[in-house]
Amino acid sequence: MFKLNNKVAIVTGSGSKTGIGRNIALTLAKQGASIVVADLNAEGIQDTVKAVEAAGSKALGVELNVTSKESVDKMIEKVLAEFGRIDILVNNAGISQKVTVEDMTLEDMSKVFSVNMFGLFLCTQAVLKTMKEQQFGRIVSLSSVSAKRGGGVFGGAHYSASKAAVLGFSKNLAREVATDGITVNCVAPGLVNTEIWKSLPEADAKKVIDSIPVGRPGETDEIASTIAFLVSDEASYITGEEIDINGGSHMD
Numbered sequence: 001m002f003k004l005n006n007k008v009a010i011v012t013g014s015g016s017k018t019g020i021g022r023n024i025a026l027t028l029a030k031q032g033a034s035i036v037v038a039d040l041n042a043e044g045i046q047d048t049v050k051a052v053e054a055a056g057s058k059a060l061g062v063e064l065n066v067t068s069k070e071s072v073d074k075m076i077e078k079v080l081a082e083f084g085r086i087d088i089l090v091n092n093a094g095i096s097q098k099v100t101v102e103d104m105t106l107e108d109m110s111k112v113f114s115v116n117m118f119g120l121f122l123c124t125q126a127v128l129k130t131m132k133e134q135q136f137g138r139i140v141s142l143s144s145v146s147a148k149r150g151g152g153v154f155g156g157a158h159y160s161a162s163k164a165a166v167l168g169f170s171k172n173l174a175r176e177v178a179t180d181g182i183t184v185n186c187v188a189p190g191l192v193n194t195e196i197w198k199s200l201p202e203a204d205a206k207k208v209i210d211s212i213p214v215g216r217p218g219e220t221d222e223i224a225s226t227i228a229f230l231v232s233d234e235a236s237y238i239t240g241e242e243i244d245i246n247g248g249s250h251m252d
C-alpha cells in the first residue's frame with residue numbers, strides 16, 4: 001500500500017532542519033519517490049538531499065524562492081530535465097510571524113501572503129501543464145488549524161488568513177482539474193513538535209498542551225504519513241478535502 005515507485009515529488013520548504021518539509025521528503029522517499037528538495041536555504045537543501053539519498057531514493061536539490069515566478073519556472077525546467085515528469089507537489093514552504101492586528105503593518109500582511117498564498121499559487125500553477133499531460137497529479141498544501149479557529153500560537157491573523165485562503169484556493173482548483181487525474185487536497189496541522197515549539201517557555205507550553213485532548217504536540221512523522229496517503233494511488237477519489245491533524249484540538 002502507498003507505494004510511490006517511479007513517482008517524482010517536489011517538496012517546497014524541505015530544507016528546514018527540524019521542519020515538517022524534511023520529514024515529508026524522507027517519508028515520500030522511503031515509499032520510493034524521487035524527491036525535489038526545494039528551499040531558500042542552500043545548506044538545508046544539501047542536508048535533506050543526503051538524507052533522501054541515504055534512504056535509497058534519488059534527490060535533486062533546487063534553490064527556490066516560491067515568491068518569484070522566475071525562480072519557480074527555473075525549478076520546473078530543472079525537474080523536467082532531470083526526471084521528465086512531476087507527479088506530486090507538496091506546498092509546504094511557509095512563514096509565520098507573531099503580531100497583533102493592531103500592530104500589524106500592510107508590509108507584514110503582504111510578506112506572509114506572498115509566501116503562504118501567492119508562492120503556493122505560483123508553484124501550483126507551474127506544475128499543472130505537466131500533470132495534465134500525464135493525466136496524473138497529486139497536490140497537497142499545508143494549511144493550519146489556525147485557518148479554522150484562529151489563534152495560532154506562533155502566528156498572527158495574517159497567518160491564519162493566508163492558511164484559510166489556501167483551503168479555498170485548493171477546493172476551487174480541485175474542481176477545475178478533477179477530470180484530469182489530478183487531486184488537490186490540504187492538511188491542517190495543529191501544533192507540531194518543531195524547533196519553535198521546543199523554544200516555548202514551559203508555562204506557555206503547558207497552556208498549549210492543556211488545550212490539546214491528546215495531550216502533546218504532533219510529530220512531523222504524523223503530518224508526513226497523512227501526506228504519503230493523500231499522494232498515493234490509493235487516495236485517487238479524495239479531492240478538495242482537508243485533513244485535520246491536531247490531536248483533537250479542533251474538531252469540525
Ligand SMILES: NC(=O)c1ccc[n+]([C@@H]2O[C@H](COP(=O)([O-])OP(=O)(O)OC[C@H]3O[C@@H](n4cnc5c(N)ncnc54)[C@H](O)[C@@H]3O)[C@@H](O)[C@H]2O)c1
Nearest residue numbers: 013015016019020040065066092093094142144189191192
Ligand atoms: N510547525 C507547526 O506547528 C505548523 C502547524 C501548522 C502548519 N504548519 C505549516 O507547515 C509548513 C512547514 O512548517 P515548519 O514548522 O516545518 O516551518 P519551518 O520554518 O521549519 O520550515 C519552512 C521552510 O520553508 C522555507 N521557506 C520560507 N520561505 C520560503 C520561500 N520564499 N521560498 C522557498 N522556501 C521558503 C524555509 O527556508 C524553511 O526551510 C508551513 O507551511 C507551516 O505554516 C506548521
